[in-house]
Amino acid sequence: MAPETSSGSPQRWSVAQIHALAPDPASQKAGTKLAAPGPWSETGTSPGANLLWGDCKGSGSKPYQVTVELSAPAFACSCPSRKFPCKHALGLLLLWSAGTVADTPTLPARVEEWLGGRKDRAQKAEARKAAVAEKAAESANDPEAARKAALAAEKRTAQRAGRIDAGFDELELWLTDQVRGGLAGLRGSGYRPLDGLARRLVDAQAAGAAARVRDLAPALSAPDWPDHTLRGFAQLNLLAQGWRRRADLPGPLAATVRRRVGLAPSTEEIAAVGEQVSDRWLVLGLRDDTPDKLVERRVWLRGEDSGRIALLLAFAPQGQSPGLALPVGSSFEARLAFAPEAVPLRAIVLEQGELQPSPADGPAPGGGSLSQAATAYARAVAADPWTTTVPALIAAAVPVLEQVGDRREWRICDAENAQTVPLVRPSAGETAMALGTAAKDPDIPRCAYALLAAGGGRPVPVFGIYSLSGFSPVTLWGEEGPVSLP
Incomplete structure (x- = not known):
């Protein structure tokens, strides 16, 4: 089967963009160890097909077979890991990023088989949707069936x-x-x-x-x-x-x-009644939380022309991919539909173009100030009194150690007006952020040092979450492009 192609070879991703795909810091570290030619064989990438593959020697007698579709992105590996993408996929991506995977015009049989399976599943999913739509149309043409269905739904x-x-x-x-x-x-x-x-x-x-x-x-x-x-x-x-x-x-x-209360609208409802916005969307940040034995992935986007910030959500059991594997700093043309709420932030993707990884030396996104973030927070609470946090992109920020009362604490300093707010560790959780307890977190120095190291000690654009207790950094833009913070 011939793969679907696009003109030109896929642009190589930066190390930071690949690290942003890791499901946790341990996978990121393990993937980095595999980013060397030693354990790899039969590697290749198909020009114009956005495909990458390779065999990685593991502890067993047979190597693990790894396949990556770069445009989605989508991953497959024969290893038993429940993490997604696994360390082998991350290692192969890092190997490709370094330019050590050769272009190969012919796809291996296993890669063609994998592509065929993905195509079959996509066709079956479309067939199921068509069957549901056909059944709905039949019910609409049968007044009695439509009446019974409406009565059952109402009940x-x-x-x-x-x-x-x-x-x-x-x-x-x-x-x-x-x-x-x-x-x-x-x-x-x-x-x-x-x-x-x-x-x-x-x-x-x-x-x-x-x-x-x-x-x-x-x-x-x-x-x-x-x-x-x-x-x-x-x-x-x-x-x-x-x-x-x-x-x-x-x-x-x-x-x-x-x-x-717990009655979230379905994607179909959002698509039907939500405000639709077409734009080129920049991936600002990605964060995974694990509430109630689930992985909840949050991806924040910003429209290039509209300036709108959108939040995409995906869920999966722990150890499995929740989807939305969008590298931080990448961008894509898309039409989104926003949930019709008092603070329209959550969105779904209706149509999406090809993902374009941003060059490491590309311009950093423009942002605002901490004062503007505080104003946005106040407006959000006025519209939705249960709001605890809002996303914010600060144009130039740097961590500083300040004396607060009888103790010293790490704070985020807005270089525009020298305003500071407490630094909140990203993994502290929104509840702790809203209560003001995260500022006491003993791991905050680690977060501050990561900010200083990635930003070179200079004020840089930082995207994060603003709350009553301070600012939780998620992504910064340094000299080598976007960096997802631990």
């Missing part, structure tokens, strides 16, 4: 709303009991009561509210814990009231309430 919606109502009844009673009995009792009772209430809310299909109940645990151990706990109580009560009165709310705010 399911009403049943779920009833379960959520019952869950919020219990939540409101629990909040009243905690305030009446005093917060000290809750603090002394440990995590188990919170976990029990959260589980019951999950059973009531209000997973978003359950997550906020679990967030009360770190609030109880935060500095000024009574204030943080009461703030958490207030947001839970506000969410319950928003759910009760969702029919009276403006459409975008009602959609926000439903998502905060």
Whole structure:
């Protein structure tokens, strides 16, 4: 089977862009060790086909067969690793980046077979979509079938709303009991009561509210814990009231309430009613979190002409790829649809062009100041009171060590106006960031040193997450291009 081709050879990615694909720091380190010709054989890349392959000697008698499609990108390896991409795929990409993989006009049989399998799966997926669409069209032409389907959907919606109502009844009673009995009792009772209430809310299909109940645990151990706990109580009560009165709310705010409760819109719903924006999108940053035994991948984009920031989400079981393997610093033409919420940030890709890795010496993206990030945060909270963080691109920032009261702490300094905010480690998590506890994290010096090393000690563009407790850096642009921070 002849591969789909595009004109010209694929542009080689930088080391930083390849490292951005690693599922965790351990895979990044292991992939770097394999970025040498020694363990590799039968390597090759197809000009114009955006394909890369090779065999890597492992501990077994047979080498691991690795294949990478660069345009998606997509990965395959015969190793047993559950990480995706695995260290072998990362090592092969680094080998190719260094220019030590030769162009090969003929594809190996195994690569052709892999491409054929991908094509078959894509065709089957399209066939399933067509079958669903055909069934929907048949129902639309059959009034009785359409009426029954609508009644069944309405019944399911009403049943779920009833379960959520019952869950919020219990939540409101629990909040009243905690305030009446005093917060000290809750603090002394440990995590188990919170976990029990959260589980019951999950059973009531209000997973978003359950997550906020679990967030009360770190609030109880935060500095000024009574204030943080009461703030958490207030947001839970506000969410319950928003759910009760969702029919009276403006459409975008009602959609926000439903998502905060746990009723996230499907991609089909977003595609049907969301605002659509076509632009060339720059990949600003990528971060993987692991809540509830899942890998949640967040990819932030910025439109070249629109200036819009978009958040793409993907999920997978731990150890598997959640998709969205978009190298930081790359760009692509695409049409996105934004979820119609009070703060439209989440988006889905409707149409996407070829991924273009940015050259290492390409211009850094323009950004704003910390003051502008604070203003954006205030506006987001005014529109969506459950907001805890906003993405922000700072034009020129550098970490500094400042005296704050009786201690010294690392802070991010905006070179434009010398304003500083606390440095928050990316892996601290949004809950800790919102509570202000991440500033005490003992690993923050490591994050600061990584910033200093990657930026050469000079103010550089930095993309990250702004919150009440400070700024969490995700990507910076140094002399060699974008660098994803640990």
